[in-house]
Amino acid sequence: QVQLLQSGAAVKKPGSSVRVSCKSFGDNFSSYTTNWVRLAPGQGLEWLGRITPMFGSAVYAQKFQGRVTITADESTTTAHMDLTSLRSEDTAIYYCAIRLNPSEAASIDHWGQGTLVTVSS
Amino acid sequence: YVLTQPPSVSVAPGETARITCDGNNIRSKSVHWYQQKPGQAPVVCIHYDSDRPSGIPERFSGSNSGNTATLTISRVEAGDEADYYCQVWDSTPDHVVFGGGTKLTVL
Numbered sequence: 001q002v003q004l005l006q007s008g009a010a011v012k013k014p015g016s017s018v019r020v021s022c023k024s025f026g027d028n029f030s031s032y033t034t035n036w037v038r039l040a041p042g043q044g045l046e047w048l049g050r051i052t053p054m055f056g057s058a059v060y061a062q063k064f065q066g067r068v069t070i071t072a073d074e075s076t077t078t079a080h081m082d083l084t085s086l087r088s089e090d091t092a093i094y095y096c097a098i099r100l101n102p103s104e105a106a107s108i109d110h111w112g113q114g115t116l117v118t119v120s121s
Numbered sequence: 122y123v124l125t126q127p128p129s130v131s132v133a134p135g136e137t138a139r140i141t142c143d144g145n146n147i148r149s150k151s152v153h154w155y156q157q158k159p160g161q162a163p164v165v166c167i168h169y170d171s172d173r174p175s176g177i178p179e180r181f182s183g184s185n186s187g188n189t190a191t192l193t194i195s196r197v198e199a200g201d202e203a204d205y206y207c208q209v210w211d212s213t214p215d216h217v218v219f220g221g222g223t224k225l226t227v228l
Contacts (some may be wrong), residue, residue, distance in 0.1 A: 050217070062214065071178075095162055104215065105150070106169075106210075107153040108163075108217075
């Protein structure tokens with residue numbers, strides 16, 4: 001069983017950047033995939049990207065290409081999601097979520113508690 | 122790849138709720154369903170079209186055929202009131218897709 005603990009809420013100015021972190025408690029951090037998904041007010045779930053540490057590089061949703069960077073630190077079993085050039089529409093709850101099965105078509109099994117990011121001047 | 126869900130479904134307690142998820146030839150994909158209650162993270166309630174994860178009541182079932190996947194909740198209870206999302210993976214380009222979500226209201 002994997003437990004996920006995300007960093008705390010953040011308030012950011014438009015044009016700035018935010019980092020959300022996700023600490024994993026469990027075995028085999030390097031082999032499972034961490035996804036990042038957000039839920040904006042009045043909207044549905046939206047996928048930003050994913051990373052599998054043992055494979056190195058991240059995969060991003062086209063919408064966020066160039067604005068999002070996902071990394072993983074195997075020494076601390078922590079994944080990070082950096083989002084730049086923030087605008088008000090980025091106000092959302094950001095979730096990290098683990099897929100244990102190595103297949104990209106598999107379900108996302110475990111979710112963090114969510115991190116509220118508010119973008120406001 | 123686009124997944125289309127009805128924005129809302131309403132049913133009385135004890136009735137059956139059916140939530141659809143439309144996508145082009147969706148039968149060729151593995152469909153997963155997530156339940157999200159207010160203030161909580163999503164929880165997978167059906168995966169791989171029709172498999173129920175441990176801890177999910179037998180009242181929850183799923184099917185996938187043609188261009189439509191369906192989540193069925195039998196004998197609906199007040200505690201089932203939540204937003205439900207379908208999800209697939211598409212290879213071109215490599216990305217995860219969620220449906221727009223369906224708000225289930227128990228009357």
